[in-house]
Amino acid sequence: MFVLSILLLIAAIILFFVGRSRGEGGWKLGAALSALGGVLAGVFACVHVVSAYEVGVPATFGKVGTPLTSGVHFRSPFTDVTSFSTRPVDLNLNDKDVVEVRSSQGGVLYADVTVKWAVVPAKAVELYRLAGSAEAVQERLVLPDSREIVRNVFAKHTSEEGYASAREQIGSEIATLVRERLASRGIDVTAVNLRNVRPSDTLQDQIDKKIQQEQATQRATEAARTAEAEAERRRIEAEGIARANRILERSLSDQVLYNQCLEAYQQAARANPVYAVPCGTGSGGTPVIVDGTGN
Structure with missing residues (x-):
C-alpha cells in the first residue's frame, strides 16, 4: 500500500508538469486525482486494524515493538504486523x-x-x-x-x-x-x-498370554487348596475315629460284653421258646440257656 502511494504521488507530479507545459486542464485534473489517491493510500498504509480475539506484534526493520490489542492503530508504513489469534x-x-x-x-x-x-x-x-x-x-x-x-x-x-x-x-x-x-x-x-x-498388536498378544497363565495358576492354586483341605478333613476324621476306638476299648471288658450278649438274646427269646446262647458258659461250665420267659 505504501509503494502504491509513492507511485501515485510520482504520477501526480509528472501529470502536473506535463499539464502545465501544455496548458491543458485535463492533465492537471489527473495530477490532482493521482495526488489524492496517493495521499489516501499513504494514510491506509499507516493504519492497521487488529481484529477481535487477536493480538498484533509490530516489527520495524527487525525491531519488535509492543503488542497491539484489538482496535485501530497507526504505525509506520515500514512496520509489519504479525497477528496471533487468542481463541482456544x-x-x-x-x-x-x-x-x-x-x-x-x-x-x-x-x-x-x-x-x-x-x-x-x-x-x-x-x-x-x-x-x-x-x-x-x-x-x-x-x-x-x-x-x-x-x-x-x-x-x-x-x-x-x-x-x-x-x-x-x-x-x-x-x-x-x-x-x-x-x-x-x-x-x-x-x-x-x-x-x-x-x-499394539504384539503387546495385546502378550497381555492375552499373561492373562491365560494367571488363570491357569489360579485354577492350580485352587485345586491344591481343595486337595489340602480334603486331606486335612480326612486326617481329622481318622483321628476322631481312632480316639473313639481308644475310649471304647478302655470302657469294654469281658463281663460287659457277656452281659450285653445276654441282653440281646433275652430280647430274641421273647419271640422264640429257647435259645442256646453262644455268649460263653456259666460259672460251673454249664451252657447258658435262655427260655421264653427271658430267664
Missing part, C-alpha cells in the same frame, strides 16, 4: 497423529491426546520470537512439546498401568507438565485430555 485451539493427536509411546517394560502403546491451548496476549512477543507466525506456534511449540511429555510420562509406567490401572494418574501428570512447559512460552493450556490408550 484444539490440537488432536489421534489417527495418523496418534502418539506412539513405550512403557517402562518396552511395550508399545498408542495414546490419543487432545490439547486445548490459546495464546497469552501479553506474551505474544515471546511467541513471535520463538515461532515467527501464528501458524508455526502449534507446529513448532505445542505439538513437539506435547508429544515429548506424553512419551516421557508413559516411559515411567508399566504397560498395564498405561492402559488400565494408572491411566487417570498418567493423564493428570501429562496435563500438569504440558501446562508448565507451554506457560513459560506464552501459551495457556486450558485442558489436556488423555482420551484413549490401546496396546
Whole structure:
C-alpha cells in the first residue's frame, strides 16, 4: 500500500508538469486525482486494524515493538504486523497423529491426546520470537512439546498401568507438565485430555498370554487348596475315629460284653421258646440257656 502511494504521488507530479507545459486542464485534473489517491493510500498504509480475539506484534526493520490489542492503530508504513489469534485451539493427536509411546517394560502403546491451548496476549512477543507466525506456534511449540511429555510420562509406567490401572494418574501428570512447559512460552493450556490408550498388536498378544497363565495358576492354586483341605478333613476324621476306638476299648471288658450278649438274646427269646446262647458258659461250665420267659 505504501509503494502504491509513492507511485501515485510520482504520477501526480509528472501529470502536473506535463499539464502545465501544455496548458491543458485535463492533465492537471489527473495530477490532482493521482495526488489524492496517493495521499489516501499513504494514510491506509499507516493504519492497521487488529481484529477481535487477536493480538498484533509490530516489527520495524527487525525491531519488535509492543503488542497491539484489538482496535485501530497507526504505525509506520515500514512496520509489519504479525497477528496471533487468542481463541482456544484444539490440537488432536489421534489417527495418523496418534502418539506412539513405550512403557517402562518396552511395550508399545498408542495414546490419543487432545490439547486445548490459546495464546497469552501479553506474551505474544515471546511467541513471535520463538515461532515467527501464528501458524508455526502449534507446529513448532505445542505439538513437539506435547508429544515429548506424553512419551516421557508413559516411559515411567508399566504397560498395564498405561492402559488400565494408572491411566487417570498418567493423564493428570501429562496435563500438569504440558501446562508448565507451554506457560513459560506464552501459551495457556486450558485442558489436556488423555482420551484413549490401546496396546499394539504384539503387546495385546502378550497381555492375552499373561492373562491365560494367571488363570491357569489360579485354577492350580485352587485345586491344591481343595486337595489340602480334603486331606486335612480326612486326617481329622481318622483321628476322631481312632480316639473313639481308644475310649471304647478302655470302657469294654469281658463281663460287659457277656452281659450285653445276654441282653440281646433275652430280647430274641421273647419271640422264640429257647435259645442256646453262644455268649460263653456259666460259672460251673454249664451252657447258658435262655427260655421264653427271658430267664
